[in-house]
Amino acid sequence: MTVNDDVLLVHGGTPLEGEIRVRGAKNLVPKAMVAALLGSEPSRLRNVPDIRDVRVVRGLLQLHGVTVRPGDEPGELVMDPTRVESANVADIDAHAGSSRIPILFCGPLLHRLGHAFIPGLGGCDIGGRPIDFHFDVLRQFGATIEKRADGQYLEAPKGLRGTKIRLPYPSVGATEQVLLTAVLAEGVTELSNAAVEPEIEDLICVLQKMGAIIAMDTDRTIRITGVEKLGGYTHRALSDRLEAASWASAALATNGNIYVRGAQQRSMMTFLNTYRKVGGAFEIDDEGIRFWHPGGQLKSIALETDVHPGFQTDWQQPLVVALTQATGLSIIHETVYESRLGFTSALNQMGAHIQLYRECLGGSDCRFGQRNFLHSAVVSGPTKLQGADLVIPDLRGGFSYLIAALAAEGTSRVHGIDLINRGYENFMEKLVELGAKVELPGKALG
Numbered sequence: 001m002t003v004n005d006d007v008l009l010v011h012g013g014t015p016l017e018g019e020i021r022v023r024g025a026k027n028l029v030p031k032a033m034v035a036a037l038l039g040s041e042p043s044r045l046r047n048v049p050d051i052r053d054v055r056v057v058r059g060l061l062q063l064h065g066v067t068v069r070p071g072d073e074p075g076e077l078v079m080d081p082t083r084v085e086s087a088n089v090a091d092i093d094a095h096a097g098s099s100r101i102p103i104l105f106c107g108p109l110l111h112r113l114g115h116a117f118i119p120g121l122g123g124c125d126i127g128g129r130p131i132d133f134h135f136d137v138l139r140q141f142g143a144t145i146e147k148r149a150d151g152q153y154l155e156a157p158k159g160l161r162g163t164k165i166r167l168p169y170p171s172v173g174a175t176e177q178v179l180l181t182a183v184l185a186e187g188v189t190e191l192s193n194a195a196v197e198p199e200i201e202d203l204i205c206v207l208q209k210m211g212a213i214i215a216m217d218t219d220r221t222i223r224i225t226g227v228e229k230l231g232g233y234t235h236r237a238l239s240d241r242l243e244a245a246s247w248a249s250a251a252l253a254t255n256g257n258i259y260v261r262g263a264q265q266r267s268m269m270t271f272l273n274t275y276r277k278v279g280g281a282f283e284i285d286d287e288g289i290r291f292w293h294p295g296g297q298l299k300s301i302a303l304e305t306d307v308h309p310g311f312q313t314d315w316q317q318p319l320v321v322a323l324t325q326a327t328g329l330s331i332i333h334e335t336v337y338e339s340r341l342g343f344t345s346a347l348n349q350m351g352a353h354i355q356l357y358r359e360c361l362g363g364s365d366c367r368f369g370q371r372n373f374l375h376s377a378v379v380s381g382p383t384k385l386q387g388a389d390l391v392i393p394d395l396r397g398g399f400s401y402l403i404a405a406l407a408a409e410g411t412s413r414v415h416g417i418d419l420i421n422r423g424y425e426n427f428m429e430k431l432v433e434l435g436a437k438v439e440l441p442g443k444a445l446g
């Protein structure tokens with residue numbers, strides 16, 4: 001196990017109380033930035049958070065000749081794609097392993113340049129995360145793909161043509177790949193079994209503003225009529241429902257009370273239902289949502305993660321920490337990623353009782369049943385948590401460790417906290433604002 005030297009000391013036992021603000025969604029903003037590459041005019045994106053995934057895409061856009069500059073209001077980016085060019089492969093390679101987003105440059109670069117080079121992808125280590133659907137759909141559009149030692153090289157010798165596609169699973173990334181490719185492809189594309197996450201709907205809104213023709217049916221079918229040219233867009237990114245839910249779970253696990261400015265009910269309905277079943281309280285107004293622990297015992301639940309409108313997998317890890325404080329047995333069935341429960345072993349070291357299973361517990365069979373994946377969990381609670389030495393494994397697992405450390409008695413040393421900057425804007429400042437007792441050894445906070 002690698003122990004990074006960026007360590008946060010967390011002195012637990014203080015309820016998180018106060019107000020924080022979430023901005024644009026990590027899972028939308030970088031994709032809307034890629035969409036700007038398809039336009040013949042500058043685009044303006046608002047509500048952009050200062051997170052690493054945004055910086056990575058900004059760097060990639062600039063490598064391809066797109067100028068990116070701050071706009072008039074805080075959190076606004078203006079992207080001018082009028083001089084798109086091939087990037088130096090050696091420079092692009094510096095972005096290898098940085099995030100999942102580079103794969104989404106395929107369609108836009110094929111349209112703009114006729115070829116694309118995509119470095120190796122990063123993202124959270126929570127399963128195999130293959131990209132076979134992406135390459136299958138790109139081939140259907142007419143692309144050729146050559147695997148090279150340092151990445152993938154793509155060409156579209158005869159241009160890209162609309163096609164009929166059915167995804168084997170409603171993958172978010174593969175759906176975005178189809179959208180970003182089909183909008184400028186010749187003719188009509190029909191995508192069935194598409195992902196319909198709120199971030200995908202928002203990306204469709206961005207593309208429609210640029211001049212695309214996209215129809216969404218109620219049965220996971222999306223029809224895209226290719227157009228010859230797209231313009232720019234002005235768009236305010238939808239807010240980050242994943243970050244909002246993380247703070248909601250933190251409020252529950254620490255007996256706290258947090259007003260999350262920017263949180264939106266519409267994209268969080270499934271989370272809110274679950275929060276209420278566990279015994280958490282919330283109040284919604286026009287500007288955000290207040291989440292709190294209303295006192296008394298939390299209730300155990302059976303929970304299955306799923307594609308939208310189901311319970312989003314990125315909500316799972318932070319909520320599991322709160323479930324260690326619920327009375328009785330909670331069952332978690334993770335059906336989106338085969339290895340997203342490994343983070344629980346550190347919670348057990350802190351005093352939690354969580355047992356993992358290979359079987360599909362909790363109702364339905366998933367792709368991972370009868371295989372060698374520990375993808376179900378039984379959480380038995382409530383259990384007192386004790387401070388520990390923790391090494392952050394992935395983005396949401398990392399935030400979960402912060403929550404656990406804040407809820408625990410005593411002091412925890414949380415290693416590798418820089419990873420959290422990938423998806424949580426200014427999280428340390430927010431923790432301090434909420435009254436958390438945290439220290440960066442040798443540095444002042446707050």
Ligand SMILES: CC(=O)N[C@H]1[C@@H](OP(=O)(O)OP(=O)(O)OC[C@H]2O[C@@H](n3ccc(=O)[nH]c3=O)[C@H](O)[C@@H]2O)O[C@H](CO)[C@@H](O)[C@@H]1O
Nearest residue numbers: 027100129130131132133134171172173174313314336337
């Ligand atoms: C940057 C971003 O937006 N990340 C989100 C995106 O990830 P991402 O787009 O990578 O997730 P997908 O929806 O594509 O993956 C879902 C499942 O499909 C499988 N799969 C996917 C593609 C493929 O080519 N082959 C394949 O087998 C994956 O291994 C996984 O089991 O959606 C996930 C599901 O809501 C979220 O957890 C991530 O936060």
Ligand SMILES: C=C(OP(=O)(O)O)C(=O)O
Nearest residue numbers: 100123124314395396423
């Ligand atoms: C899994 C996640 O992100 P990514 O796809 O960027 O790894 C996440 O945001 O929890």
